[in-house]
Amino acid sequence: MISNERCFDKFEPLPRIIYHADFDTGYNGFTETIGNYEGTLDEIIPEMADFRPPQLSNRPMWDTGTAGSLDGTYALKLATRPRKGSVAVCTKRLTWTKLCRIRMETWFGYKSEASELRLSETDVRGFGFLLDLQDDRLRMLPRVRYLNARNGEKIGKWQVKVDKPAKRDIGTRGETVSINHYADEGYADIPNGQHEMCGNELASKMNWHYLAVTFNLETMRFETVRCNDIVMDAGMLAPFEIPIMPNLRGLLNTIFFVETDVDKRAFLYFDSILYSTEG
């Protein structure tokens, strides 16, 4: 195990740290996500049946060998299939202890698989972070996404999903419903949320970026989304709500995802993730 006494210097957490996932110490409880089902896996909404298991990566590149992580060797990695529209998702499941301000911070990077000798900067469609939560009032899946590119065109802007996806019945017992909230639709742009990331010249090079997302569980709105020096106010965008469901009170899942826009694997890496709350 590699310990790093200065690990918190690279974060700006709220007063109460709930978890610090340094992936040099393991998977830290991040697991694959899939859609709901009742009697058989065949009932999962097809678009949600294959969100891929997370991996621990030392970020090996075919030309330069191991790149490592920001302050060690291993990073958590999400990898899509090499199929346009494929999405990879990982989750850490917990519950909230107080309806207050919360903050998710991470040092992250993204790239497509370096299978071609070109920069490939429009291969990754986007990546993002969401919460899956429920209190006594509502269920909500608030998410922010960086839309990197679509159909070969660089875009580079942050968004919040505002349109409610349709509910779909699955199975035959009537115990479970499902919604495909990962579809590439229903987003609104965060004002002044357009900026470029550091892509760095070669498909095999990747630079770490800082992301901090602050959400208020009392008002159920995002507050700020910060990426490096860019600070965005997302408070005017209302994430979609859905009615509360049985047996979910207290739910708070912290979830990350990446989408590919071409028939090539998209990778999203995390050096570390820090989740903190105001109380």
Next chain:
Amino acid sequence: MRESYTAAVERNVVLTADFASEPYEAAWADEAIFFIRVLDPKPRGKLRFTAEISPDGMRWCPEGTVCELSEGETLGFLRLKHFGGWLRIRRLDRIKATPKVIVYLNLK
């Protein structure tokens, strides 16, 4: 505490004739076991799989370990050591069957 992890590298996928599982990074682990669970329909004939290793996750060579599942068997495994940074499995047999399978990779 020793790190360990089970990844469902394929779940409910159709086992096509040229099937290879998605690449999985395993540089941190000393040992690995692939479990192959046959769901449905149960194939007539013997299924064969080999493990493959890779320097970069894109170019692959056989590791040498082979798993055979006789007719009626629904669970088999490939036990691996000293595999470098990447792992996947590939189907070897040529029987005319395309059952659905789950492939687990257990690392520690």
